Amino acid sequence: MTTVTTTMTEPRTLEPHRAHRAGAIGGAEAPLTRGTDRYMEAAAHALALAATEELRLARGAVRGSRVLLLVGGGHNGGDALLAGARLAASGCRVTALLATQHPHPAALERTRAARVELLAVSEQDASEHAAALAAGTDLVVDGLTGIGAAGPLRPLPAALVTPLVDAGERGHRPFRVLAVDLPSGTGVDDGTLPGPVLVADRTVTFTCPRAAHLLPPAAQRCGLLDVVDLGLPVPEDAPLVERPSDAELGALLRVPGDADHKYTRGVVGLLAGSESYPGAALLATTASVRAGAGMSRILAPRRVVDLVLAVRPEAVPSAGRCQCLVLGPGTAPTDDPTSPEHARTEELCTALGEALDDEAPAVVDAGALPLLPGLLREGRRCSPVHVLTPHAGEAADLLTALGEARTRSEVDAAPSAAAQRLAALTGATVVLKGTPTLVARANPGHGAPFLSLDAGPGWLATAGSGDVLAGTLGALLAAARADEENGRRALDPAAVAALAVRLHATAGRLAAERTGASPDGGPVAALDVAQALPVAWRRLHDAGRGVGGTVAV
Numbered sequence: 001m002t003t004v005t006t007t008m009t010e011p012r013t014l015e016p017h018r019a020h021r022a023g024a025i026g027g028a029e030a031p032l033t034r035g036t037d038r039y040m041e042a043a044a045h046a047l048a049l050a051a052t053e054e055l056r057l058a059r060g061a062v063r064g065s066r067v068l069l070l071v072g073g074g075h076n077g078g079d080a081l082l083a084g085a086r087l088a089a090s091g092c093r094v095t096a097l098l099a100t101q102h103p104h105p106a107a108l109e110r111t112r113a114a115r116v117e118l119l120a121v122s123e124q125d126a127s128e129h130a131a132a133l134a135a136g137t138d139l140v141v142d143g144l145t146g147i148g149a150a151g152p153l154r155p156l157p158a159a160l161v162t163p164l165v166d167a168g169e170r171g172h173r174p175f176r177v178l179a180v181d182l183p184s185g186t187g188v189d190d191g192t193l194p195g196p197v198l199v200a201d202r203t204v205t206f207t208c209p210r211a212a213h214l215l216p217p218a219a220q221r222c223g224l225l226d227v228v229d230l231g232l233p234v235p236e237d238a239p240l241v242e243r244p245s246d247a248e249l250g251a252l253l254r255v256p257g258d259a260d261h262k263y264t265r266g267v268v269g270l271l272a273g274s275e276s277y278p279g280a281a282l283l284a285t286t287a288s289v290r291a292g293a294g295m296s297r298i299l300a301p302r303r304v305v306d307l308v309l310a311v312r313p314e315a316v317p318s319a320g321r322c323q324c325l326v327l328g329p330g331t332a333p334t335d336d337p338t339s340p341e342h343a344r345t346e347e348l349c350t351a352l353g354e355a356l357d358d359e360a361p362a363v364v365d366a367g368a369l370p371l372l373p374g375l376l377r378e379g380r381r382c383s384p385v386h387v388l389t390p391h392a393g394e395a396a397d398l399l400t401a402l403g404e405a406r407t408r409s410e411v412d413a414a415p416s417a418a419a420q421r422l423a424a425l426t427g428a429t430v431v432l433k434g435t436p437t438l439v440a441r442a443n444p445g446h447g448a449p450f451l452s453l454d455a456g457p458g459w460l461a462t463a464g465s466g467d468v469l470a471g472t473l474g475a476l477l478a479a480a481r482a483d484e485e486n487g488r489r490a491l492d493p494a495a496v497a498a499l500a501v502r503l504h505a506t507a508g509r510l511a512a513e514r515t516g517a518s519p520d521g522g523p524v525a526a527l528d529v530a531q532a533l534p535v536a537w538r539r540l541h542d543a544g545r546g547v548g549g550t551v552a553v
Contacts, residue, residue, distance in 0.1 A: 018242050018448070019209040022147035022188045024235035029207065032232060033075075037106055039230050040075055043206055044082030044107075046228040050204045051087055051139060051178055058138045058176045063091030068137040068175075069116075070130075070160055070198075071098050072144040076180045078104030080143025083180075085114035095133055097121050099144055099157050123156045131163035137175045140164060142198055144184035147210055152195025153185040161185070161198040170199045170223065179203040182212045183221045189240065191215025192414050199223070207232045214241040214452040215416045216434050242448040249499045250544025252476075253292075253537065254483065264486055265294030266478030269322035270471065271351050271368075272329040273304035274344050280330020280366070280467040282308050283526050285315050287471030288326070290533035291503065293478055296471075297322060299351075301344065304330075323481040324361040326474035327352055328368025329467040345371075353380060361385040361477040361493065364428070365470040369394050372426065373401035382428035384442040384493045387477065389470060390422070391433045398422060416440075416450060429493045431473075433466065437501045441494045451498045456505030457521055459512045464526030468507075472533065473500035499540070504529065506536035 033039050055065045069084045071077040077100060084094045088111075095117040111118065121129050134140065144157045153161065161184065167173040179200035182188060186197055189211045203222040205213065206229075212218040213225050256265055268288045273281025281304045288296045289312060298308050298315045305317045333345045349371045355362040356375060362385070364372060369390055372382075382388075390398060395418050396406040402425050411418040412434075419432040419440035430440040439451040476496050484491045508524065510532040516522020 017209070017245065018234075018239035019211045019214050020235045020237065020239050022210055024237050025147065025207060025210070028233045028235045037078075039232060040078050040104075040107070041082065042230045043075075043079045043228070044086065046206075046226070046230075047079055047083040047141070047178070047180060047204050048086035048090075050202060050226055051083060051141065052090065054139055054176045054178055054202060055092070062087075065092045065138045066136055067092045067094045068130075068133050068140045069094065069096040070140065070142050070144050070157075070184070071096050071100065071103055072146075072157060072184070073100040073102050073104075074146050074148065075104065076143045076146035078107035079180050080141050081107035081111045081116075083141060084116050085110045088114040088116050095119065097126070097129060097133070097160060099126070099160055121156070121160070123159055126156055126159035127163050130160045134164050134167055134175060140175050140177045140198070141180065142177060142184050142200065143180040146181050147188045149184070149188070157184060158196050161196055164198050165196055170201055176201045177223075179222065181205045182210055183218070186212045186218040186221060188212050190414065190416055191218040193217055193221070197221050202226065204228060206230050208234050209241075209243075211240045211416075214243050214436070215450065216436055216438070217412065217415070219436055219452070239448045241450045241452050243452045244495070244498050244502070246502065246540055246543035247546065248544075249495070249502050250540035250542065252480070252495060252499050253541040253544060254479070254488075255541070260294075262294030263321070263323070264482050265292065266323050266475065266480075266482040267295045267297065267321060268293045268324050268326060268471075268474040268478045269297040269299060269319070270326045270329070270474065271299045271348055272326060272331070272467070272470075273298075273300045273308070274331050274367075275301060275303060275340055276332055277330035278304045278307050279464065282311055283464045283467035283530060284326060284329045284471035284474070285312050286527065286530040287468040287533060288475040289314065290530050291472040291475035291500075292537060293475040294482070296475075322360065322478070323485070324363065324474050324478035325351065325355050326363040326365065326470050327355065328364060328366040329470045331367030333367050333370050349375070356380040356382060356386065359383075359385070361387070361481055361491070363387050363389060363470050363474050363477065365389045366394075366466065369398060370401070373398065376402070376426065382426045382442070384427070384429050385477070385481075385491065386426075386428040387431060387473060387493055387497050388422065388426065388428045389431045389433065389466070389473065391466070392418075395419070395422060395430075395432055399425075402426075420449060429497055431497050431501065433469075439494050439497045439501070451494055453498055453501040454505050455501065456508035457512045459521060459524045460505070460508040460529065462524065462526055465504075465508070465529060468526050468530045469500065469504045471530070472504050473497060476500050476503070503533065503536050503540060506539060507532040510535055
């Protein structure tokens with residue numbers, strides 16, 4: 001059992017890194033927290049510190065601020081009450097709406113002594129009270145439910161949050177929101193949103209993250225995440241979700257030495273582009289070159305090859321030895337024999353079938369994805385070195401073709417379940433693109449089932465961005481395969497996929513910074529992202545050597 005000690009007066013914020021199941025967290029903490037309020041006092045202290053920072057952001061001062069506490073039963077409600085008492089002592093005007101008949105007794109007594117206004121509400125008048133109080137509130141502290149809750153909010157808490165949700169989106173409403181442990185109503189272990197959820201500007205949790213902090217769509221509702229060390233033990237079981245740090249991912253990158261040549265650096269073969277979508281081949285090829293491939297082979301129609309060679313003369317337009325294949329960017333499969341794309345579809349299907357029979361890595365992207373179910377029905381099987389890169393719509397189509405009907409909205413509502421099911425049905429590693437992006441391991445026995453990655457700025461939602469990611473992933477898988485062939489280290493496809501997502505996100509942020517003077521950057525084109533990959537590569541490599549490594553949050 002791992003225990004990290006720290007002072008109880010000044011809790012330490014940890015890196016949000018590995019998320020465990022709520023039950024495992026509760027079980028690990030229970031022997032120490034049972035029969036004492038010591039840890040709740042420390043949690044309330046950390047919560048009050050975060051609240052004062054939020055109030056300074058909201059109005060520039062703490063004294064005179066108005067704070068609204070949403071209080072449920074259990075320790076989360078107790079944390080909110082105790083933090084409210086501390087804020088009242090700092091000069092805040094604090095009101096607590098009690099959504100339970102059994103608030104934590106010691107915390108309730110402390111708030112009374114601090115002259116916090118306490119209002120017990122019913123389901124019938126909850127929305128009216130919340131709406132009236134929110135109109136003049138600077139900060140809402142959400143302590144309605146904790147990690148032991150399951151399913152949507154019950155009617156009374158739901159009535160409390162509804163007018164606050166209706167007040168506007170984060171950044172466009174008159175108050176800020178601080179969540180205790182997690183925004184109430186989120187699926188703690190699966191990241192789902194089974195009912196109304198008040199989106200937080202900031203979330204303060206303790207000991208280690210919960211899956212809801214790292215899995216979409218709940219992760220997008222948490223805002224800034226503080227993981228505070230209270231000196232409680234971390235569960236001993238394997239984590240459910242991991243967010244690799246830049247240092248961990250950057251350690252996978254290797255600067256070539258004097259003895260290296262193109263095959264020890266990794267050779268990529270790209271079956272990309274078509275008469276209809278020739279630019280995808282250029283984007284994927286450029287990305288593979290800029291991400292460090294020793295050689296990039298382009299296997300495409302003549303028009304596509306000419307386009308690629310005009311910009312990337314180092315690309316090789318012939319088949320040959322490859323350590324990774326990238327299949328599908330810029331292709332549109334068709335069953336129509338009269339279509340000009342029919343021959344390309346047959347070529348792609350043959351190459352995909354051969355890749356499934358091979359031990360070499362392959363990236364299955366875009367137009368190659370719809371061809372996969374037919375090959376699996378023939379008895380083929382993916383292995384973890386085959387990496388699928390669907391977005392939500394493609395994941396829904398794949399699952400449906402594999403006999404488990406899904407709509408895009410259903411995948412968006414439960415992306416971790418969709419990614420995990422795709423990995424199980426195919427045997428492949430799955431990169432489900434989104435915010436955040438998930439990497440689902442085909443064999444969860446070798447690490448956490450999911451890796452959660454920052455997908456980069458919203459500017460990356462642009463045509464061709466996925467082609468750049470596919471080429472980047474191809475280059476990194478080829479390099480990892482070359483390292484494995486030369487005895488440097490074993491290939492971990494999920495880790496390499498996570499590295500590719502992070503490299504792509506970093507390049508997207510660098511490209512956006514170049515085009516816009518604001519903190520949010522400016523519009524980017526996919527080719528801008530590919531061109532930024534070498535600088536992104538260097539940043540991650542430096543992080544892996546201890547030069548400015550951070551967790552990508």
